[in-house]
Amino acid sequence: MRLATVVHEGAGIVVAAAGEDALVDLTRACGFRDMMALIEGGPAALVAARAALQRAPRIPLDAVAFRAPLRPAQLRDCLAFEAHLLNAFARAREMTGRAFEIPDVWYRQPIYYKSNRFSVIGHGEDVRWPAYSGHMDLELELAAVIGRGGRDISPEEAPAHIFGYTVFNDLTARDAQMAEMAGQLGPAKGKDFDTGNVLGPFILTADEVPHPAALEMRVSVNGERWGGGNSRAMHHDFAAIISYVSASETLHPGEVIGSGTVGTGCGLELGRRLADGDRMELWIEGIGTLANRIVRPGR
Missing domain, CATH: 3.10.330 (Vcp-like ATPase; Chain A, domain 2)
Structure with a gap:
């Protein structure tokens, strides 16, 4: 459903x-x-x-x-696709001349940050380009919606805590993100701006998605295919993520957890940028297409 x-x-x-x-x-x-x-x-x-x-x-x-299907009780975003990191690091190496490698901790445990749950919008609503950024990007993610709370949830029990899945466009001000994360903390203003988190259009109930989720994903801008992949490529699946997040911490119904960007699911990996007025279309199998326009201030 x-x-x-x-x-x-x-x-x-x-x-x-x-x-x-x-x-x-x-x-x-x-x-x-x-x-x-x-x-x-x-x-x-x-x-x-x-x-x-x-x-x-x-x-x-x-x-x-x-x-937006719901106002999340909490919004977390993970970094679960190795291909995204490899592609992004290769592009960063071209831009800076510095070598970037995936740290060992990424392979050992899920990595995530807490997003701004108050800046969530839905399908068809405009994303407002933050005035301090000159480089905006989209990110195609699968998100799990928690249906049943709990603490110290085992990986075996975790799938039963998932209410359903939705599409998540985690917009990023790349220039702000790059600057602030050099300070060994963040992201902050690279992610935290009004309308920066987009969910929808639907939540697909978990009974229709065998675990671990293996759903086709793709992203297009102005009708042109940019990239995509399949959620089966997550290095840490949602069961592992839920188990890790709930260690000595209570999860609540209505929390939303993003997968992180699927490989080739953002412009950074492809050497592409969003422009004023671009229409973004993020599609995930079974859920549908999350479509939004991004507009600069003053429009």
């Missing part, structure tokens, strides 16, 4: 996809005030949603405006 948050007739509602061009209003049919209510409702809420999908009236897809 594919779930989303949309605005219809002036009101925000939770919906389920009914085919490719229609939605079902789960707020009216089941009383879910938002996506968190559905997530916190557990298995019984999903049963009710599936029942509504069979009987509730349809809403045309073109009658709604998408929003």
Whole structure:
């Protein structure tokens, strides 16, 4: 089942996809005030949603405006694709003349940082180019949405804690990122700007994705294919990531964890940059296409 948050007739509602061009209003049919209510409702809420999908009236897809599927309770982003690092380091070597190598710790344990959960937008909304940056980039990622909380979760138990998966565009101000991370801390303003995190358009429920996730991924800009890959290439899968993150730390329903950029899933790896007005389209198998335009200040 594919779930989303949309605005219809002036009101925000939770919906389920009914085919490719229609939605079902789960707020009216089941009383879910938002996506968190559905997530916190557990298995019984999903049963009710599936029942509504069979009987509730349809809403045309073109009658709604998408929003982020949820406001994450917490937003973490990992660095799980070796190909992305190898490609990015090779490009950095060309630019600086310095050699970069993947540290041993990356292979031993998941690496992640905490993102700005307040700067999340959804499919179709404009990304606002931060005024301090001259080099903007997109990043194609798969994100897991936590459905059941816990602490010290084992890798074997971890898949049962995943509610579903969504597309994550982790926008990056590359010039700010490069400058600040030389200080051995960050990222900060390379990532933290309004509209810098994009989720959607749907959450695909975990029952439709065998673990570990092996979903095709691709990114296009202005209709031109840039790159992509498959989530099976994650060095640390989501079970390992959830187990590591939850060590002596409680995970909560509604937290979102990004995979990190799939190999060739960003412009940095390809020697390409975003430009004012570019339309980004990030597609992941089973979830759909997350499309947004990036615009400079003043537009």
